[in-house]
Amino acid sequence: MRAQKITSRRSVQTYxxxxxxMILGLALLALCVAAWFxxxxxxxxxxxxxLLGVYMVALGVDEGWLSGLEVTPNHLRIQSFGRWQEYPLARVEAVDRLRDILGGGLQLVxxxxxxxxxxxxxxxxxxAVQLTQALLDVLWxxxxxxILMPRLARQFGSPPYGVLAATDK
Known part of the structure; x- marks a missing residue:
């Protein structure tokens, strides 16, 4: 039996x-306070x-503890700063892969x-691989x-992968 919901799990790299x-943000903030005085x-x-240092601390808190992702057969939910946003997947026509600006992690468009x-x-x-395959299964x-863009198709092949959709194999 296949899972009905795939939820993100944080890794050691995430933390x-x-x-x-957070450390870089606090260091920048400390330097700015010293410069002010x-x-x-x-x-x-x-x-x-x-303010940039404060933003970096907030971004670190979000990155490590307040963000998440959930893929079900009906929707995609993305959590950022503790708030969930739900996206319908019926109108998606193509998928591409990018590198995330924060540490070079995978990002789908x-x-x-x-x-x-x-x-x-x-x-x-x-x-991340299981989340990607589940999302591509649901979209398929x-x-x-x-349409899978060439970079994504080379990395994952074509759906279904068997995470949230049955495979023909």
């Missing part, structure tokens, strides 16, 4: 990258870079009509004419 972002001119520059594009960050999840079930 290392999250902690690294030393009277660096213009005064807005340590404020601006200090679901392409639909009229400029619809959904970015699916797989980051450094321990089960919704649209048998699904």
């Amino acid at each position: 290392l990258m999250a902690v690294g972002l 030393q009277g660096v001119e213009p005064l807005w520059s340590p404020i601006l870079f200090g 679901l392409i639909g009509p009229e400029g619809l594009a959904i970015r699916v960050p797989l980051r450094r999840y321990a089960n 079930l919704k649209n048998r004419n699904l």
Whole structure:
């Protein structure tokens, strides 16, 4: 019996990258506070870079503990900063693969009509391959004419993979 829902699992790399972002953000914030008290001119520059440090800490917290992904036969759910967003998959016509800006993890782009594009960050999840195959299985079930871009097709082949769809093999 096949699973009805595939949920992301964080890996050691996910936590290392999250902690690294938080440490860098705190270091940048500490440098900016020190520069502020030393009277660096213009005064807005340590404020601006200090805000960047705060953003890096928040991004690290999101990356490590508040983000997630869930694939079911009916929808895709992406969690960011603790909030879930649900995306319907019926209108997706093509899928491409990119490298995520944070650490080079895998990222899928679901392409639909009229400029619809959904970015699916797989980051450094321990089960990124299984999540990708499950998502491609569901998309293939919704649209048998699904177009896989060449980079993605070379890496994974063509669906079904047997994660959320039956294989013909």
